[in-house]
Amino acid sequence: MAATLTLLKLPILSDKPLPRSSTSKFVPLPSISSKLNISKDSTILFLDQNINALKPCFLSLTAITFPFLSETKDALAVGGEFGILEGRSFALIHPIVMGAFFLYTLWAGYLGWQWRRVRTIQNEINELKKQVNPTAVTPDGKPVEAPPSPVELQIQQLTEERKELIKGSYKDRHFNAGSILLGFGVLESVGGGVNTWFRTGKLFPGPHLFAGAAITVLWALAASLVPSMQKGSETARNLHIALNALNVLLFVWQIPTGIEIVFKVFEFTSWP
Secondary structure: OHHHHHHHOOOOOOOOOOOHHHOOOOOOOHHHHHHOOOOHHHHHHHHHHHHHHHHHHHHHHHHHHHHHHOHHHHHOOOOOOOHHHHOHHHHOHHHHHHHHHHHHHHHHHHHHHHHHHHHHHHHHHHHHHOOOOOOOEOOOOOEOOOOOOHHHHHHHHHHHHHHHHHHOOHHHHHHHHHHHHHHHHHHHHHHHHHHHHHHHOOOOOOHHHHHHHHHHHHHHHHHHOHHHHHOOOHHHHHHHHHHHHHHHHHHHHHHHHHHHHHHHHHHHOOOO
16 A cells, blocks of 8 residues: 555656756766766766656655565564563463463362262252152051161261252352353463464464363353253253363363473573
């Protein structure tokens, strides 16, 4: 666009004949001027007139070629123009936060497993109740006192365990932990790639980048199953667990490559 506008501003040669002192568009060679007995002052005047006439052309050509000459510099994303964003302090935020998120992912998984236990333990209780024999009664209709059977003792134990699990509010705590992982995890996952661009001017396709992208996608997919889970879909619950289990495995596999990048950060960056 800039080059096109500049071309529109190029001087248009007039059809009128030029003055006698500027009829030639070329600077005469010294040998020719000497043979024609042209004085030194006339030669200097002739040069000034020609150069002044060509100045707009020189400026227009410079404007046209400037974007190509500056392309290499503009393609670089580093060089100090981003300040502290290129420094070591900003670069270490990503590994520290993601390391904390790995531990938080394990904690969120524990909360989810406990909430699943609240639901499954009730199913166990219901199945055991089907095995309990009817209570014997006397001829006058009074129940016969007898020690509880092993099945009844197991039901009592599971009932007490369920009550303790309900007190833990694992459902709400797991939901809150998953929301934090989804929001801040996606934010820091993208932020890690942006920080790499700040420091180096490019991204590095490889295991760490691809695993990080996969973890981010798995967070989103697992969260998308929540509405179906709330409606009681057991398939959605099992798929939710499978996606998060794969997420943890990718997280573990990504740790060694992340440590290598941290070493490179210390090698090629400086404080702050």
